[in-house]
Amino acid sequence: MLRIIAGLETQSAGRIVQNGRDISALPPASRDYGIVFQSYALFPNLTVTGNVGYGLVNRRMSRADVRARVTELLKLVGLPGSEPKYPSQLSGGQQQRIALARALATSPGLLLLDEPLSALDALERVRLRGEIRGLQKKVGVTTIMVTHDQEEALSMADRVVVMNKGELEQVGTPREIYEQPASPFVADFVGRINVLDAVTVGPGEYRSGRLALKANGATYQTGSRVRLYLRPEDRVVEGSLDGEANRVRGQIAKVEFLGGHCLAEVQVPELEGQPLSVFFSLNQIRELGIREGAALELALRPDRIRVFSK
Amino acid sequence: MSAVLPAPAAARFRVSDFVARGLLILAGIGLALFLVAPMASIFERAVQDNQGNFVGLRHFATYFATPALARSVWNSVWVSLAVAAVTVPVAFLFAYALTRSCMPYKGLLRLIALIPLLAPSLLPAIAFIQWFGNQGMAKGLMQSLGIASVYGAPGIILSEVFNCFPHALMILIAALALADGRLYEAADALGTRRLRRFFTITLPGCKYGLLSAFTVVFTYTISDFGAPKVIGGNFNVLAVDVFKQVVGQFNFSIGAVVGLLLLVPSVFAFAVDWVVRRRLTANLSARSVPYAPKPRGVFDRLMLSYCALVCLLLLAVLGMAVYTSLIQLWPYNLTLTLKHYRYALIDGDFAPAFWNSLKLGAWTALIGTVFVFSTAYLLEKTRGLGPLRPLLRLLALLSMAVPGLVLGLGYIMFFNHPQNPLNFLYQTMAILAISTVVHYYTSGHLTAVTALKSLDDEYEAVSASLKVPFYKTFWRVTVPVCLPAILEIARYYFVVSISTLSCVVFLYAPHTILAAVAIMNMDEAGDIGPAAALGTLTVLASAIVCFLYALIAGILLSRSQRWRFNVEKP
Numbered sequence: 001m002l003r004i005i006a007g008l009e010t011q012s013a014g015r016i017v018q019n020g021r022d023i024s025a026l027p028p029a030s031r032d033y034g035i036v037f038q039s040y041a042l043f044p045n046l047t048v049t050g051n052v053g054y055g056l057v058n059r060r061m062s063r064a065d066v067r068a069r070v071t072e073l074l075k076l077v078g079l080p081g082s083e084p085k086y087p088s089q090l091s092g093g094q095q096q097r098i099a100l101a102r103a104l105a106t107s108p109g110l111l112l113l114d115e116p117l118s119a120l121d122a123l124e125r126v127r128l129r130g131e132i133r134g135l136q137k138k139v140g141v142t143t144i145m146v147t148h149d150q151e152e153a154l155s156m157a158d159r160v161v162v163m164n165k166g167e168l169e170q171v172g173t174p175r176e177i178y179e180q181p182a183s184p185f186v187a188d189f190v191g192r193i194n195v196l197d198a199v200t201v202g203p204g205e206y207r208s209g210r211l212a213l214k215a216n217g218a219t220y221q222t223g224s225r226v227r228l229y230l231r232p233e234d235r236v237v238e239g240s241l242d243g244e245a246n247r248v249r250g251q252i253a254k255v256e257f258l259g260g261h262c263l264a265e266v267q268v269p270e271l272e273g274q275p276l277s278v279f280f281s282l283n284q285i286r287e288l289g290i291r292e293g294a295a296l297e298l299a300l301r302p303d304r305i306r307v308f309s310k
Numbered sequence: 311m312s313a314v315l316p317a318p319a320a321a322r323f324r325v326s327d328f329v330a331r332g333l334l335i336l337a338g339i340g341l342a343l344f345l346v347a348p349m350a351s352i353f354e355r356a357v358q359d360n361q362g363n364f365v366g367l368r369h370f371a372t373y374f375a376t377p378a379l380a381r382s383v384w385n386s387v388w389v390s391l392a393v394a395a396v397t398v399p400v401a402f403l404f405a406y407a408l409t410r411s412c413m414p415y416k417g418l419l420r421l422i423a424l425i426p427l428l429a430p431s432l433l434p435a436i437a438f439i440q441w442f443g444n445q446g447m448a449k450g451l452m453q454s455l456g457i458a459s460v461y462g463a464p465g466i467i468l469s470e471v472f473n474c475f476p477h478a479l480m481i482l483i484a485a486l487a488l489a490d491g492r493l494y495e496a497a498d499a500l501g502t503r504r505l506r507r508f509f510t511i512t513l514p515g516c517k518y519g520l521l522s523a524f525t526v527v528f529t530y531t532i533s534d535f536g537a538p539k540v541i542g543g544n545f546n547v548l549a550v551d552v553f554k555q556v557v558g559q560f561n562f563s564i565g566a567v568v569g570l571l572l573l574v575p576s577v578f579a580f581a582v583d584w585v586v587r588r589r590l591t592a593n594l595s596a597r598s599v600p601y602a603p604k605p606r607g608v609f610d611r612l613m614l615s616y617c618a619l620v621c622l623l624l625l626a627v628l629g630m631a632v633y634t635s636l637i638q639l640w641p642y643n644l645t646l647t648l649k650h651y652r653y654a655l656i657d658g659d660f661a662p663a664f665w666n667s668l669k670l671g672a673w674t675a676l677i678g679t680v681f682v683f684s685t686a687y688l689l690e691k692t693r694g695l696g697p698l699r700p701l702l703r704l705l706a707l708l709s710m711a712v713p714g715l716v717l718g719l720g721y722i723m724f725f726n727h728p729q730n731p732l733n734f735l736y737q738t739m740a741i742l743a744i745s746t747v748v749h750y751y752t753s754g755h756l757t758a759v760t761a762l763k764s765l766d767d768e769y770e771a772v773s774a775s776l777k778v779p780f781y782k783t784f785w786r787v788t789v790p791v792c793l794p795a796i797l798e799i800a801r802y803y804f805v806v807s808i809s810t811l812s813c814v815v816f817l818y819a820p821h822t823i824l825a826a827v828a829i830m831n832m833d834e835a836g837d838i839g840p841a842a843a844l845g846t847l848t849v850l851a852s853a854i855v856c857f858l859y860a861l862i863a864g865i866l867l868s869r870s871q872r873w874r875f876n877v878e879k880p
Contacts, residue, residue, distance in 0.1 A: 008771050027327050028774035035775045041768035045790045055776025106776060 001163065002114050002146050007031050019109060033110040034103030034141075038118055040095050042087040048074070048098055049083040055106045073101040077135065093124045100132070104139060111136070113145035117152065125149075129156055150190045154178060162186045178231075184308045187229045192263075194277055196228040197310070206307070209272035214245045215305035225310040232263060232279040234304035237288060237296070244299035250276065252294050255285075264290055266298075326779035330692040337685040338698055341705045343732070344748045348720025349712065355723050356566035369567045379564075382546040383571065389463055389547065390531040390575075393470040397478050397527045398520060400471070404620055405482035407613035409489075410512075412605040414614065420483075422621040424476045425628060428852035430809035430826040431536035433845035434472040436833060437630040438465050439541055440842075445641050447630075461543030469537035472627050474530050478523040485519020486512075491601040518586040525579035532575050533713030535812045536826065540833050548572050549812070552715050556816065562723065569716040580711035628849070635843035650839035654828070654847070658840055662821065663828035664847055670742055670824060671804040671855070678747040678754060678803040683796055686758035687784060691770050710752035714812030717749050722816050737819035749813045750806050754799040761795030762788070794863055801859040805852045 003009040005016060007028035015024045023031050042051050052073055053066045061069070074080050077097040087095055096116055103111060116132070117125045133156045136143050147153050153160050154174040162169040162177060162185070170182040181187035188195075198208035200220040206213050208228060220226055236244055250268035253275060262285055266276045278298065280290055290296070359365045374380050404423060408416055426434070442452045442460035449460075457464050489512070497507045535549040542550060548568055556565040635651065637644050655664055685706070689699055709717075725736045735741040765788065773783040789796065811826035818827050825848050832841040 006771065006775065008774075028771065029326065029777050029779070031775075033775055035772065037766075037768040037772070039766050039768060041766040041772045043769065043787045043791075045787060054773070055778060058776070058778045058782065102772070103775070108775075112775075 001166075002112055002144065005110075005144065006033060006035055006112055032108055033112050034106065034108040035112040036096070036099045036103050036114065036116045038115040040087075040099040040119075042095055042099055042102075044087055046086075047083065048079075048085050048087070048090075051087065051098055052101045052105055054102060059106070069105065070101075073105055076104070076138070077101045078131070092120050093128055096120065096128065097131075100135070104141070109142065111141045111143040113143060115146055115148065118148065125152070132156070154190065162189065164189070179304070181229070181306060184227065184229065187306060187308075192232055192277065194228075194230045194232065196230070196271065196274055196276075198226050198228050198307075200224045200226055204302075209268075209270050209274065211248060211268065211270035213300065213305065214302040215307050216303050217305075217307060220307065220309060226307050227310050229306040229308065230300055230304060232277045234301045235278055236299040236301060237278075237280075237284065245302045246300040246305075247297065248276070248300065249295065249297045252290060252292055252296055254292055255290060262290070264296075266296055326781065327694065330688060330780055331694050333684070334688045334692065334695055334698065334702070337681070337688065338702055340681070341702065341748070344744055345705060345709055345712070345717075345751075348717065348724040350720075351723040351727075352566045352569050352716065352720045355562055356570055359563065369563045373564055373567050373571075378546060379551060379568075382548050382551050382568075385463070385546060386532050386548040387575075389466055389470075390528045392463075392467050393474060393531040394524045394527040396467065397471050397474045398482075398523050400620065401475055401478035401523065402482050402520065404617055405479055405486050406512075407617050408483060409486040410601070410603050411610045411613040412603050413610045413617065419617045419621055422624060423479055423617075425624060425849075426472050427476045428805060428809070428849045428856070429473075429628065429631075430811060430829060430845055430848055431469070431473050431534050432540050432811065432826060432829050432833065433631050433842075433849070434469040434627050435465065435537040435540035436634070436829075436838060436842055436845065437627045438468050440630045440634050440640060440838070441626075442468075447641075459543070461541060462545035465541035465543075466538050466545065466547070469541055470527075470531045470534060472624065473534065473537065474527040475624070477530060478527050481523040481526060482516065482519050485516035485522075487600075488519075489515055489601040494601055522583055522586045525582045529576050529579040529713075533572055533715060533812065535715050535815065536830065539830060549713075549715055552719060553815065556719060556722075565719055566723070569713075569719045572713050572716050573711075576711045576713050576716075580708070584707070631842045632846050634838060635840075635846045637839070639839065650843035651847070653837070654832075654840040654844040658832075658837075660823055660828035660832065660840075660844075663823045663825045664844060664851075666739070666822055667808040667825035667848065668851060669739065670746065671807040671851075673739065673743040674746045674750075674807040675800040675804040677743055678750070679796060679800040681747060682751065682754040682799055683758045683792070686755055686762055687788060690759060690762045691767075691784075691788070692780060706755040707752055709748055709750075712749070714749050714810065715815070717745060718813045718816040721745050737817075737822065739822050741817055742814050742822055742824070743807075745813050745817060746807050746810055747803070749810070750803065754802060757795050757799050757802070758792070761792040765791060793866055797859060797863050797866070801855060804855050808851055809848050 004011045007023070007026060007030075011024065015022055017023070018032065043054065046054070049067070049070050052070045056066045056069055070083065071080070074082060077100055079094060079097055079101075082090070082094070082098075087098065090098065096119075100116070113132070117128055120128065129152060132145075145156065154177070157174055159171065160174050160177045161171050164185045170177060170186045172180075172182075177186060177190055181190065187193050196208040196213075198206040198213065200222050201207050201212070202222060203219045204214055204216060206215060206226060206228060213228065215228060248266075248268045248270065250266040250271075253265045253267045256263040256265070261279055261281050264278050264280055266278055268274075268276055280288070284290065288296070356369055357364060357366060359368075407413060408420055438460060440446060441448050442465070443449070446452070446460065452460060452464075460468070493511050493515075494507065497511060502510070532547075533549060535553060538545070538547045538550050539553070548571060552565050552568045552572065555561045555568060634640060636646050636648070638647050638649075655661055685702070689702055689706075721741065722736075724730065725732055725741060727733065735744070769783055769787055770780055773780065808824075809826055810824070811830065814824055815827055815830070818824055825844050829841045829844050832838075832844070
């Protein structure tokens, strides 16, 4: 997809329009974008100046202007003073920022990022996530970034496009994607989720195992087989559960410690062997006495259950 | 469709795309003209009579009906098999010593072992005549071993073993170096004995290398023309038959038939090598640990003495050629003299030969390197022209499968044709340079492709996004980064050009005569001294070029390639 936008591959059908201009058939060089590849593709034999100024030299800019622009860009990406260095003298994160500076040098109308963070280690990745986002806001350039890291997508994007095997699954804000996944794939792909097999028994009413559950949203024909999708945090456990729909009782089978919170696997007899994963904060663990073997009563929020036909 | 508003820059960059395609098409035309067309004329000529009428397979029938000619087929085959059967084990043991032992002086031994690459294939034949010929120094020794005369099969076999040894050695070193150290550790942990380890791990690990070495030696021998011409005596082989038919009897049709026969083993070997190469690369996974030999006193000493002996024999061959060039007249007058050098370079009929060869070397190094590298770049890094690319790649590899003699024959048939507009090339230095570039195309092509493949695929995409045309990136990034490979191609072209014989033997004119051809002619005229002198000079020139290459490569690497070493990664 990114390579099609960049003109490196040809689409089998459809048009690409950028800013009202049809660029479907244009070669890469006639399109208006800057690109950062996964491998960065920095020219190893050129210095940082040579790399960042690569596209500028060709535009009949004077040497001094090029140098000034390079300095400005390096300051922008937070690497002032690295002009005489070679790419091999820089760390992965620094190389990445140089690649970014090179892509931005010609002030393109569109910035394409092809998994720019995947070659870095986890800590560096989280740090650069914020930096790229900040930089992008500062420059104000429309940016398309490809990533396989769902967390990265949710944390950085204004709009997320979820794709599956070349097919578009959903377009929306990160919250929409997370809270209202448009398809089972999106629900599964972004974050953890419980999946329960169920049968429709009436409008908004379903039965999974021997458990009757209510869910808002789309209605399905009575008797049709469906799947209920529920995030581990979409439950009520504290205070009084009186008046709450979808109350279930179960026993905690195991508790998985994940740092700031825990994931408890709850066995509900009525669900007939389908375990339920539920998030608890560490405080809740303490206050509610969550431990293996403990009994637990909770309510599943009907407004959060997503139903898809099976 | 919304309005298409091409940016002003668009036209220009479409031009750059156009340029890339145009150049690639030109390269395709070049290979078609100088490789495919000459080969096609051989096929055509083999089924025509001298008046150009179609005669079907009559020439083939004539050829096989002539007992003397048909015997050449068998001679060529068994001699080539014998050479392969000797060379491969000898080279294997040498390669094994270099890669699997801790003997000292590995670098020096390897260097000496590669010396035959620098010599024209005629030179060892001359040396062996001096050693074992009618007035040879060690003729008695040879006869006591039951070989009556060195002229014929024994001489050819000895000379070709000398010529082929470094080729086989390089392949086998590469194959043995691919070993995975973990397998050996596993075997040791299981308490495997050395011999069993050798037969269960080492030998299977390099079976493709062995196969490849065997076919390369076989092909080299069957298509080599220099050694059998000098030392073959009345022992006929295919390569000499082609020469005799064409140069001696002007019988182009029979020449074409023999040329096609020569093509059969080459194409077969090419196919084997192609399959082997694919397996070879798959052999070693990224997680393999290179095998590191441990010192073993007795074994290392045995290996050292073996390698020293082989090197000594190689040097004895070369040394005899050098000695012959420096003495008055073997075996009557052994006083040292430079008169043969004087004759070969200044006084003799073939005085321009050495300088022509140097000129040819320089030209092929220049044209060949530019053409080979640019074509490889266009093939690997530009886009468009889908169907042309695999075809060009195939041609680039196929040139290896065509013996030089056959290519040269194709060139006379194609370019000497009076109606060919390229007829003006005939008898010029240009045609010698072009034929040499095409003949040795494959090796340079593979070097270039390997270097280009190690570059990031996205350089061209990045420069396109920065609106820099591809040729600027080629010049500013690709060429500097690939400079070591480019120099390597140039060195290779120079060295093979100044000792090449088979491809140019049909194509030279009196004023473009080359060193190897002059050696052959002087040997025929009995001027062994000048022939040896010219051969020695060729070796010397090649050695100097190799030395210069090492020097320049070293300086370049330390200067313009500074970025390679300045790695201070955290």
